[in-house]
Amino acid sequence: MAVDMKMPILIVDDYKTMLRIVRNLLTKLGFSDIDEATDGTSALEKLHARRYGLVISDWNMQPMTGYELLQKVRADDALKAMPFVMVTAESKVENVIAARQAGVNNYIIKPFSAEVLKAKLKTVLGDF
Template sequence: MAVDKDMRVLIVDDYKTMLRIISNLLKQIGFNNVDEASDGASALQMLREADYGLVISDWNMEPMTGLQLLKEVRADDTLKATPFIMVTAESKTENVVAAKQAGVNNYIVKPFNAETLKRKLTAVLGDF
């Protein structure tokens, strides 16, 4: 089944430059319905108000980290099936393990390019 490139994607990062980079990479590979949140709390609010097909979240944010956001999403019956990709500058094994245990669908280490993002998206969503 082909991926619906019109689905809404939510990018969560407290660094505006990173939001812009990921948004541009998504546009390069054909996703144009992209929303942005600058922290986990506002992302959670947005997720509860609209239907998103994917969340791409940074790990290191304040006051709610990407891991905390992931746990909130997985604990919410209406959101728990939402595909979730974690982005981080650190590839520490314990972080990967913690994210996997919390139910992350995939993990991207910064810096990354459109090809890497597309590969991770394909692994989570299927071919597009």
């Protein structure tokens, strides 16, 4: 089944430059409906207000981290099946393991290119 390039995507990062970079990479890959949140709390509000096809979230944010957001998404019956990709500058093995155990679909280490993002999204969404 082909990936819907018009599906809504929520990107979450407390660093505005990173939001812009991820948005530009997604646009370059052909996605067009991209929303942003600057922390886990506002992301959760957006997730309850609109149905998204994918969440791409940074790990390190305040007051709610991307890891805590992932846990809340997976604990919510309405959201738990949503594809979730974690992005972080930390490559600690224990963080990757914790994210996997919490139900993350994929994990991307910063910095990354459009090619890396596409490869990671293909494993989550399928070919596009």
